[in-house]
Amino acid sequence: MLIRTAFRLASFALLLFSLGCEKESESIVSIALHPTNTQILYVATNDAVYKSRDAGSSWERFPSFSARRVTTLAIDPQFPATIYAGTMADAVYKSPDGGQHWLPHNVGLKEHVSFINEFVFDSTNNEQIYIATTVGAFSTKDGGREWEERMAGMKEVHIVVSIAIHPTNPRILYAGTTGGVYRSDDGAASWKKINNGLIPDSELMGAMALGVNAIAINPVTPNIVYAGTTKGLFRTANSGNSWERIGEALKDPFVSSMLIDPRQPAQLYIGGPGGVWKSLDSGKTWQAINTGLTSLNIRSLAMSPKNPQDLFVGTNGSGLYHSTDGGTSWTPMPLKAAAAKN
Template sequence: MRTLYAAMRDRLRCYAGDESEPGGMSHATTRLEGHTIECLAASRAAPKGVFVGTFEDGLYRTRGRATEPSEREFERLETDFVSEAVTALAVSPRDPNVVYAGTEPSRVYRSTDGGDTWTHLEGLTDLPSADEWAFPPRPHTHHVRWLEVDPFDPDRLYVGIEAGAFVLSPDGGKTWRERPEGSRRDNHTLATHGDREGRVYTAAGDGYAVSDDGGDSWRRPQDGLGHTYCWGLAVDPADPDAVIVSSASGARTAHTAERADSYVYRRLDDEPWERLEGRGLPTGEGVVRAVFETTDADGVVYALNNRGLFHSEDFGDSWAAIDTDWEDGLEVQAPRGLVALPN
């Protein structure tokens, strides 16, 4: 049994069941309808539940156990963030009470009590490149697009600024380092791997990159990646060298349904990227970039786009639909996040 939280742009869809059985994963509830959702995060052991960041109304958290979506409600948390635009969230894999939040304009905050209280981690915008950071649709500002906590070192935090820099902190936000050698500038999704110390991945607007030394330096394997505006990213929990990304030729074809033309690529070991087509997951014209989620099970990956929610048990060789009966308006939305929790 599993619970899925699928964040679309204006609502959160909650599912529960067993996707391996026909009809086993049913749509349970819709939450936060009408809000502009930006991000989503949870820990499989989080005592305080699922966190949802919105653009205009701050931060929300589930009441009670997060793995019972049909009964869960969300409460708005009182914070003193720089704005109500919460654009990135992460829960520490070591301690589910430790939660990080990023905002627009770019600030990073940390809670050590599951979201009840927050501390601003100062110094991020004092970095030398901060004057160059800008988000093209709103060029007067920028935001934290992604936060990732290192599974081997809980004080090591990775930050993707949209757009302008990859930033890391080796000491829980006391100090910051920016733009290490080979890093990308427009980082959208960052990931780490619990079986490969030092491994960090990024799907960025200026391409894919991977680090083997905790983000201090990066390499850029691009061979076979025909579309380099990357967004979604998933790594097989059983194999740190098996990676899936969603990508397009640019921002408009990635995010805008009327112009959408996005694809999914997979890289195994050191082989060139392979475009995954005709395997049950919609791609190409009319399909916006997907977001992904994995579980602790080998080869299991979920994908969410404007055509529905899908899952694969062989890391992309084949996909089955969980839900393609979209409510009105979802077919034109770019998804914001996906969380899978065991029941």
């Protein structure tokens, strides 16, 4: 029953994110940026993974390595030639050579996982990785060779949509689920529900009661955490002990993705069915920043590790866009192949 429910909810989430898609290849599911080389970036669409070596001017489409769609990408922060791909119903794949070859890394996962939602890395140990999936949270100590379920304390829900790790204390993690937010203070060995101000306990048993699609931690003041959900944007100033609703003037409460400027952490970006929005005051006020976008149905956001003004947006239905001015304007970045060499 749990597996059937997980698949139904995963399909429902995918349907929500895919509203407005006309062609599979125009839906940008995930964006991964090289941590030091701004020329290299990867994107996943509903039907392929692409790599650019020239800042998006041209792209290489990788041959399919899974029978299922890729749902999320992540780059090893210490060894960025190593790429991880999460899939829908085929667990995790890993490439040691910048995407040229892929191998399944599913021990501990294969019989359980239907949909990989997000990877996060321990900042002190790149082999220690945590993933959010439709059947719970898992971790690996050896770069994905073996995975262990990490669900102690998550009694109400099993679907983990998002996961975030404290910037200086990797023992502290936050998990966004279909029943609110959980925090771990012991490296995911156990979790505590922290929903005060998010959702009443009486509503938790409802399917998709509150999908927490994105969690962002203030890198300077990590007690401040933001949760982007299916029912609005929330903020805590005390590590999740209590939450307050912010951004109530936003046209659409559904938040699919979120970024924080690490140099100016009061500066936030969110994306969802209502486009891209930017706040300069920690989420108190917001302005739409959609000039140049031909679709306002936003699926993914990414910020250059080198320059926070350098942003990427993945849409449902009109492809990938790039901004060099903090979202003031956007230009399309088509996934075109490199010109053939004579």
